Amino acid sequence: MKVTIKDIAKICGVSAGTVDRALNNRVGISEKTRKKVLKVAEEMNYQPDYTARSLVMGKTMTIGVVLFDLYNRSFAQLLNAIEQKARDLGYFVYITLTDKDPENEKKCIDYLVSRKVDGIILFTVNKGKEFEAHLSKYHVPIITIFNYVSEKWEYIGIQERQAMKEAVDYLTSKNYQEFIYVSPPLAYLGKTNIYTQVERLNGFYEGLMVNNIQSKPIVLKNSEYIKDLDHINFSKDRKTAIVCSTDLYALEVMNYLKVKGFNIPEDIGVMGFDDIDMLKYITPRLTTVKYPIDEVGRKAVESMIHKIDNGTFLSPPLLDYEMIRGEST
């Protein structure tokens, strides 16, 4: 049924050790026996048992990934990039999804540790001392992405704050004077890890400040933002921009504005963040910030494997973003 090195050893009349030497290109074996072993292995359709190898080597050649879900387009893209890079470098990928549930998230990490993955890439909703204590129990290399946990863990992402600040620079350069900011996750402020969202918000405020915007912005911080929008009287004589912390919200906002008969950008400007790829099918083209999500995935894997092989992370600098000037502003 299933072929092991012992079977091959018996047939070739050699020991298991020799079969191992042949199969794994180790030194200390004659070309003749190597050929013979390889031939027999081939004939018998031998498949190595990584489970056994992992046990003895203490390495699984596997990287665990913890994400919220795959519904968000960006996450799917991210995982795709991670898997590709990992496979390139000979690693496999365990994917675990948390549905943004903090307890679930910890459980996923525990599982991955039990599975002896060689490293974990973490996009987490957890944060704080308790969580850090939880992570500290493990000796597995961990890289956090997007949601920063603390300086104790490697982090890869972009300069979120700076990016959103530049977005405001751009909007003010186009004479927008009134601002509405949409970021539903802010409802979880202080409860779960919404680092990126907080950074973006801070960048937004910073942008208003340096550009001397006097008018106080309206900040919508919950999932009912469309309803909230409905209660707002948009200024007739001052240009208003709705700045959304994510393209998805921007799309919902545009749908709402269209239904209400507003013209974009003549009546109201809309700005997103992320530059998700479906934008190419949407009119008007959304103004947004391009988040190099594939690059984050690839860098995370590279850095992780460098850590596994050489003991140190690559610690790349924060990645570059790019303003995409669309027609919605």
Next chain:
Amino acid sequence: MKVTIKDIAKICGVSAGTVDRALNNRVGISEKTRKKVLKVAEEMNYQPDYTARSLVMGKTMTIGVVLFDLYNRSFAQLLNAIEQKARDLGYFVYITLTDKDPENEKKCIDYLVSRKVDGIILFTVNKGKEFEAHLSKYHVPIITIFNYVSEKWEYIGIQERQAMKEAVDYLTSKNYQEFIYVSPPLAYLGKTNIYTQVERLNGFYEGLMVNNIQSKPIVLKNSEYIKDLDHINFSKDRKTAIVCSTDLYALEVMNYLKVKGFNIPEDIGVMGFDDIDMLKYITPRLTTVKYPIDEVGRKAVESMIHKIDNGTFLSPPLLDYEMIRGEST
């Protein structure tokens, strides 16, 4: 550093076997020692080594998934559904991506087998005798989805042909008389496995036949379909529908038509297939066929685990699709 059952055994003054009995709720152990062992395990933050357990049990509690990529929205949704269901049932998911490369695909399957996954869910570009021979070498349960391989392997999907036939029924009921069919993957006909695409095309032809459409349809079978469209003179007096085998193509077609100044559906009708969720942000609402992709993922996992536990697949009947009557036709 890392805690094993031996460590716990030593501390508790019992044997490894007893620790195992306590940890895994086996019989033949007193309540008192069980309590004690559990307490010590907890204190020492014991994490079982699944690698070792897998080796002895010959089971990994892992399901391998082979997909093209995650860029296609539907695949991401599918994987999400698979992971959720698997985790619900205590299984983990190995994801491998093939980029539609046949050789790569076989390699992914080999790897998964080496990792001793308990089952493999396969969305494949390979087909034919040679591939079947390759698959036959393994004793792992395999479920194919979307792209049918042969009756020798379990299959889960929808009645693609019937669905596309009904789409044509619907279009003729709306008085469309001229048809253009878009399905770039057909360029690979005879080369790789494009079962779903072929079925849809057949359903399309069948629909034309039963509805007595005399006019010969134009079938665009390559990735240059937008260019091809550009060379077509659309009928002025007879209603024309562009039927796309996938929503993605339909979106590209709509973009093209908009640029060219055609009104949808007044000048030309457009029909998609899949009902991907981003459609909610697109105007006009695309007429399409809803493919229950999450359900396919869940059923695949359920059936697989039933096979693992009880020796037989659940073999659910082909799943239901649903016509979504949008504004694009």
Next chain:
DNA sequence: ATGAAAGCGCTAACAT
């Protein structure tokens, strides 16, 4: 109820 011992398939250190 508990302990001792064997073994899953492989690798690695030590002999020869």
Next chain:
DNA sequence: ATGTTAGCGCTTTCAT
């Protein structure tokens, strides 16, 4: 160059 041995951490007989 090759064989022998021990052992990775766990489960599972078989004794006691």
